[in-house]
Amino acid sequence: MLGATSLAALDCVVALMWGAEDLVASLGGSSSREDSGPYRGVALHVRSSVLLAAGAYSKAVIDAVHLDIAYLEGLGAEARDVAALGFTATACIHPSQVAIVRESYAPAVEQIASARALLAAAESQPGVFSFEGRMVDGPILRHGECVLARALKGRHRKAVGANRRPGAA
Helix, strand or coil: CCCCHHHHCCCCCEEEEHHHCCCCCHHHCCCCCCCCCCCCHHHHHHHHHHHHHHHHCCCEEEEEECCCCCCCHHHHHHHHHHHHHCCCCEECCHHHHHHHHHHHHHCCCHHHHHHHHHHHHCCCCCCCEEECEEECCCCHHHHHHHHHHHHHHCCCCCHHHCCCCCCCC
């Protein structure tokens, strides 16, 4: 983790991945998660640090495996959360996890429609504007573009328009 930014800066690196259990084992610990399921603080810190390092150099970033193979609901919730943060993928350790991870990274049809409406509204608005009761500026427009980019990579290619670039009108 301490070298994540230096690794991300290398031209030969295309992605970063972190390992929760590897991290905790290297620290002499016994579990990356609390008994109730969420990651412990140090794991969240490293996950965030790796995400920031990858983002700083426009590299892909892969979330750690979900050890509870049978708990697909928890895997899905976690994958949706990290996808919303900007992770590129979640590593799978069992074939039963692949479909739920793919589904979790693909934006819902409603998210796609909302992103398209937002970006269409921006075409006639100079600078910061209000859309559906929310302030919209550059970062919010980028959120919409990211939703469409994820949709192009996933199962909603037809809903977005497979020949359109993300954010294009």
